[in-house]
Amino acid sequence: MAPTEPITVERLDAAALAAACSLSQQAGWNQTAEDWRIFFDQGAVFGAPAGAAPVATGAVLPFGSFGWISMVLVSSAERGKGLGTAVLRRCMAELAALDCLPVLDATPQGERIYAPLGFLPQLPLWRWRGEGLGPDADDGGQVDQADPEALGAIVAIDAKAFGAPRRQLLAGLMQRAPAQALVLKNGKGFVLARPGRQALQIGPLVAPDEASALALLKAALGRAEGPVILDVPAAWQAIAAHLTASGFRQERPYLRMALGRSAPFGDPMSMFVIAGPELG
Structure with missing residues (x-):
């Protein structure tokens, strides 16, 4: 009515x-x-x-x-x-x-509302849900714990992938889930997480390639206990295969959309897990 x-x-x-x-x-x-x-x-x-x-x-x-x-x-x-x-x-x-140009991550139901307003598709995503893998998960020795001094490098790497710096946001995530704040030993990638009401949300995860991203993901999952969710661009098949083999399941799709713009911001080829549909 x-x-x-x-x-x-x-x-x-x-x-x-x-x-x-x-x-x-x-x-x-x-x-x-x-x-x-x-x-x-x-x-x-x-x-x-x-x-x-x-x-x-x-x-x-x-x-x-x-x-x-x-x-x-x-x-x-x-x-x-x-x-x-x-x-x-x-x-x-x-x-x-x-x-600021409006951007959002839409559910299929939301997509039907946003498209008539002029929002164009940029990037398909999938929400995955499963359980932390525990300390037996193997990251291949490529990953270190992130200390507070790593924040500057994390912000710079993220800004290139995401398309804009978001220092305050990332600093808060590092503080909220320090066990999952991890960096590649070569300094070229990182992963963060945050505790949620129902599950630990892993992301963002930025890396130079999918193999490096998998090392970070394995390390983060190995430090996680209980329910875990993460939002992964649909293009990353090796990550999808690893999550499936680890007992995760695809829960629902999302579509990143922007008002009047179909080209993604930043470098989507280095963004392997987003921070979440509410944070980008």
Whole structure:
């Protein structure tokens, strides 16, 4: 049913954190309060309010010439009223005001909404889910633990692959999951992770080639216990084969899309696992 009054979308402050967490939990998503704080601290969160708490949200993270749209959520009781589209358009307007091209990772359901708005496909992805492999996993001796001094090199490697520097984001990930903060001994790649509400999310993982990426992935999985999820570009068949052999399963596809642009940012040939559809 179409709304009878215009939908007012407001910028939210950290007082809405609990309500935002409730929406992502209701949707069965993996984000924690720490994930939501990334958007409040480094970007912006918007909501359509109903009383004291928003029933729909969307978030943006600016990254220089482009910016991420994510966390577009609507309470199950309020769907079908145009709230999600209203919040999405507010996020697009915020990025336009910052001269940032909107980018997002869409589910198949979301793709049907974003394509008519002018979003073009850039990169197909798959969400994988499984269990950590434990200390018997073999990385071939190519990987070291990342110490705090490695952050500068990690930021530079990531910026080339992703298309923009994101130092604050990566520094936070290193602190949240230090056991999975790993670098190649030759200094040409890294992997990070973050604990989630349901599973450890591994990514981003950047490397010069798929063999090096596999060494990092094996090391990260070997340091993980319990449920693990990761989002992998569909092109990486050796990684897909290793995950399948390790008991992981493909859960759902995503499609990276950008407003009016089909060419990916950065160097997708060196991005083997993304940070997650909400972070890019």
